[in-house]
Amino acid sequence: MDSSLILKLGKRKRRMRAEKDRLSRLPEYLIDSILERVPVEDAVRTSVLSRNWRYRWTRMRSLILDEHFSEKLARNGGAFGYNGFIRITNQLFNFLEGPILNVHLHIPKNMVVDNFQEVNQWIFSLSRKHNGVRELVLTNSNKVPYQLPSYLFHCSELRKLHLKNCIFKPPSPFDDLNNGFPHLNDLSLSNITFEANLGETVFELPGLEKLELSLCTNVCNFNIKATKLKSLTVEGCHDVKFIRLLDSQRLTDVHLFITEPIPIPRFEERVNLATMLSNLPYLVSLSADGCFLKYSVGEKIPKWLPCAAAANRLLHRLYFIDCNFGQLDQIQGALLLLRNSPNLELLIVMNVCLTSSRNKSALAVDKAFT
DSSP: OOHHHHHHHHHHHHHHHHHHHHHHTSOHHHHHHHHTTSOHHHHHHGGGTOTTTTTGGGGOSEEEEOHHHHHHHHHTHHHHSTTHHHHHHHHHHHHOOSOOOEEEEEEOTTSOGGGHHHHHHHHHHHHSTTTOOOEEEEEEOSSSOEEOOGGGGGOTTOSEEEEEEEEEOOOSSTTSTTSSOTTOOEEEEEEEEEOGGGTTOEEEOTTOOEEEEESOBSGGGOEEEOTTOOEEEEESOTTOOHHHHTOOTTOOEEEEEOOSOOOGGGOOSOOOHHHHHHTOTTOOEEEEEHHHHHHHOOSSOOSSOOHHHHTOOOOOEEEEESOBTTSHHHHHHHHHHHHTOTTOOEEEEESOBOOSOHHHHHHHHHHHTO
């Protein structure tokens, strides 16, 4: 054999050993950080890299089984078997050791509905005391909504909870030491149905700072007390009780979108804009659509708000989205907000149309500024 070829092969082997040694010498915290940043299937494959990496993935603190994961399984023929998503997810939950702090779980469309019992088992695993899950994102893409099991509400260490297409039925009492979310900071509920028998139960969420409600039904049954709430977004929830949700002196960002006209009887509690601004002294950013402006104006809109509301000098950003300034009630609400925002720095108006008489709208503008 040519001596130069032998030298090249020797250098290659030494280089491969050096690469392997570098992988083996990586600090444990760095290995954990790498595993948390790659897809779960790639994390499992790292077992072949070196002895130190073998089965290291079983100690991961994050389990990301999102939509990308389930779609990849579907492209591979259901992961080589019927309902492969369930089989592989079961294996992952069985292999992982120690607490799982961060979980993203996407329930795919092709998953058999009867197997929601498997989802219940996964949630039960997370609810056990030694797990202490901090972040849970659960997205159900089935046509049938997923009824949340009672033991979800025993995950008392949760900081972030995002749910989509589920039935919300917490145990009673919700604020008991073993139930509820005393540390929850970020709550997002999309396409959630709240059980009608919740009655006047008040959900204590003492650490909640961010709340998002989107396309939910029976929201009038969701009565919360969140004194630290800073950001509130409500979209397409027609029976929401805005007055209760706005009962927080710390709110700085409020985004309210009804999205479509609704009959007056369905609007459970009307919100007067003057009262709303008076009760939000630290409001910095406000977004509203035309439907909200329409249903929140009073019979007689004052040009200037009372002194209590005028004391709010922090409102710096206004967003008017999907408004029809050809309708008198919508333009009245918008002008009221503009008149009483002396320190406004940013005004954004998006998707505006004019469908009513132009003369009436012009007259309303003229009167508002005289």
